[in-house]
Amino acid sequence: MTTISSTTILRSRNLAKPDKVLSTLLLRYPRFIHAEFMTHRVMTRNAASSRAIPIKKLIQDVVDNPVVPLFWGKNQPGMQAGEECTSEVGVRNVHLDYDEENTFGRTHDLVSREAAWLEARAHAVEAAQAFADAGYHKQIVNRLLEPFAHITVLVSSTEWENFLELRDDPAAEPHIQVLAREIRKCLEDESTIQDLKPGEWHLPFITPEELASTKRGSPTDPLMFPGHDVIQLSAARCASTSFKTVDGFDMTFEKAEEIFDKLVTSKPIHASPFEHVAEADAFYADKSRWATPQQHGNFVGFRQYRHML
Structure with a gap:
């Protein structure tokens, strides 16, 4: 992580x-x-x-070692969150199974903050792979992965x-x-x-x-x-x-x-x-x-x- x-x-x-x-x-x-x-x-x-890292290499890095927040700030005015938030998050769940076939399974759940973040990572990887398959350059595709890299x-x-x-x-x-x-x-x-x-x-x-x-x-x-x-x-x-x-x-x-x-x-x-x-x-x-x-x-x-x- x-x-x-x-x-x-x-x-x-x-x-x-x-x-x-x-x-x-x-x-x-x-x-x-x-x-x-x-x-x-x-x-x-x-x-x-x-712009320099190959798409496949960056995707694998995001899959193997994604960035997950260390501090989950609760919403409040200003730039700094004073306390943490523990609320569950409702997002579409993509069970990331990044392999040679690039297959993804989908369900819908209310999940923990950590799980929701990783689901967002899965969406980004899925979208990045789709753009790569369509022939887009890494200077475009890799931008989708940056929040998790x-x-x-x-x-x-x-x-x-x-x-x-x-x-x-x-x-x-x-x-x-x-x-x-x-x-x-x-x-x-x-x-x-x-x-x-x-x-x-x-x-x-x-x-x-x-x-x-x-x-x-x-x-x-x-x-x-x-x-x-x-x-x-x-x-x-x-x-x-x-x-x-x-x-x-x-x-x-x-x-x-x-x-x-x-x-x-x-x-x-x-x-x-x-x-x-x-x-x-x-x-x-x-x-x-x-x-x-x-x-x-x-x-x-x-x-x-x-x-x-």
Whole structure:
């Protein structure tokens, strides 16, 4: 059922100014709160797209792991429900049996809130399959499934305070409260942070073995001058978030080069995945300024690879 999770992918502290930590997290949460998450502009995000995920794959994800509300608010004025509602709901019951034949049986019942929600999910799956059978594109069909779908989001930021203050709060929407608390757990775990000197790189989804095997400028400090191939691999794996329903970012160097080339040669360029890859900037304490703040983007203390292209 409903999944709300935050997993640390990579966290890096800039030793030039140790209060600046760049955290890359992989989130999974109900798609219906994604719009609220997107209001926080100091975050770099790449999210699974309904336009990119195959219909069959998204239907199966909604069947196997549907979003079901964690809090069933009772109707009242205002944006926030103060108490839960337990009333039964009268809806047409579709007993979802999603198999190779895509068969559905129908009855009519007054059912619990959970059962009614899943019946609505069954209607959506039935309609989505009908549109797919009629030849409609996934950018249309998958919209029917979004209320019951999760979204996978890769997010990187150095500035989390405002998000946590607003969303880990009793007045926030209940599901985003849970997400904020899961993110807070990741950010409070100091053991996940690597220390970077200015010039060293934050490379999400890159293993030490991959880093050691790539072409690079420094044999003693692979994070100082990582080869272009490992930068491409990191950026391509970040980009792959857009077409995945769950995590899993295995990718060869050859495939990464292909994806990288498509991103940089497209018109307009698709550059957002390159924001997660970043270099620790130098800080001039005597002047209280960073060496290249114009390349930080929405980070502080880290030069986004996007702004180096």
